[in-house]
Amino acid sequence: MSANAAIEVSGLSKQYGAKTAVDGINLTVERGEIFALLGPNGAGKTTTVEILEGYRKASSGDVSVLGFDPATKGNAAQRWRNQIGIVLQSTSDAADLSVFETISHYANYYENPRNVEQVIDEVGLREKLNAKARELSGGQRRRLDVALGIIGSPELLFLDEPTTGFDPEARRSFWELIRTLKAEGTTILLTTHYLDEAQALADRVGVINNGKIIEIATPQTLGGRNHAPAKVTWLENGVTNEIHTKDPTAEVLKLSQRFNGQIPELEVLRPNLEEIYLKMIGELR
Numbered sequence: 001m002s003a004n005a006a007i008e009v010s011g012l013s014k015q016y017g018a019k020t021a022v023d024g025i026n027l028t029v030e031r032g033e034i035f036a037l038l039g040p041n042g043a044g045k046t047t048t049v050e051i052l053e054g055y056r057k058a059s060s061g062d063v064s065v066l067g068f069d070p071a072t073k074g075n076a077a078q079r080w081r082n083q084i085g086i087v088l089q090s091t092s093d094a095a096d097l098s099v100f101e102t103i104s105h106y107a108n109y110y111e112n113p114r115n116v117e118q119v120i121d122e123v124g125l126r127e128k129l130n131a132k133a134r135e136l137s138g139g140q141r142r143r144l145d146v147a148l149g150i151i152g153s154p155e156l157l158f159l160d161e162p163t164t165g166f167d168p169e170a171r172r173s174f175w176e177l178i179r180t181l182k183a184e185g186t187t188i189l190l191t192t193h194y195l196d197e198a199q200a201l202a203d204r205v206g207v208i209n210n211g212k213i214i215e216i217a218t219p220q221t222l223g224g225r226n227h228a229p230a231k232v233t234w235l236e237n238g239v240t241n242e243i244h245t246k247d248p249t250a251e252v253l254k255l256s257q258r259f260n261g262q263i264p265e266l267e268v269l270r271p272n273l274e275e276i277y278l279k280m281i282g283e284l285r
């Protein structure tokens, strides 16, 4: 085990009857890293994450989370649980408590909780402080889930599709919160279907399909993205021209000479993470 790893997984598999949901995964998440697990519906993300959280039992393989086997029970497991924060994919049943009461109640479970008032501001629930949890909208409920995930000052935070149901503004402020947590040294394992979210937050992404890891890379280099041809477009004689080139700088220089300066409506585009990801997944089907 690497001294700096927060999560180490080797040969992890999970069978549900005849169905192999996770098929021999190897994965290391370094301390302080934000790692995003991407993959289509049913790829095995939640199963993997819930094994790491200790909620499901692996069929085979070795798993170490903060130096601990999540399948272990007893007092040691309780201490370990104090060091991790979890935002599950499905929200738990909303109680009759207010937002403030719910977060305060959870804060009591931890040795070193974050400041309740600060967390309420960080997740943007100040206006709903006294609202009952069951009266919140879907997106507000999700924010409360995030608040409960971070209230214990976790060393390691699991976020399973955390921003589903968030409006664009709430998503941006959530990203800011995640960056703050990272700056404080929190390790984060995130699953998301939003490729822009992975691009904005993740140090590395892992693509999983049919229970297998296809590639682990930075968002900038996944699927050879950094070497993919760029698309150069410009307007000429009322028509939009388009070329694909590995050397857009040379093309732009040539065009600039031809136009003697300004190139009308020039755009240079490289494939974004979503395009690369969809291509990877598409080629596998």
Ligand SMILES: Nc1ncnc2c1ncn2[C@@H]1O[C@H](COP(=O)(O)OP(=O)(O)OP(=O)(O)O)[C@@H](O)[C@H]1O
Pocket: 016, 019, 020, 021, 039, 040, 041, 042, 043, 044, 045, 046, 047, 048
């Ligand atoms: N408790 C279960 N019993 C039987 N099969 C299951 C169970 N949980 C998951 N599966 C199956 O295992 C596979 C992986 O499911 P999992 O929930 O891990 O996928 P996922 O990548 O998280 O998908 P999504 O993006 O839809 O959340 C799927 O084919 C699913 O139907």
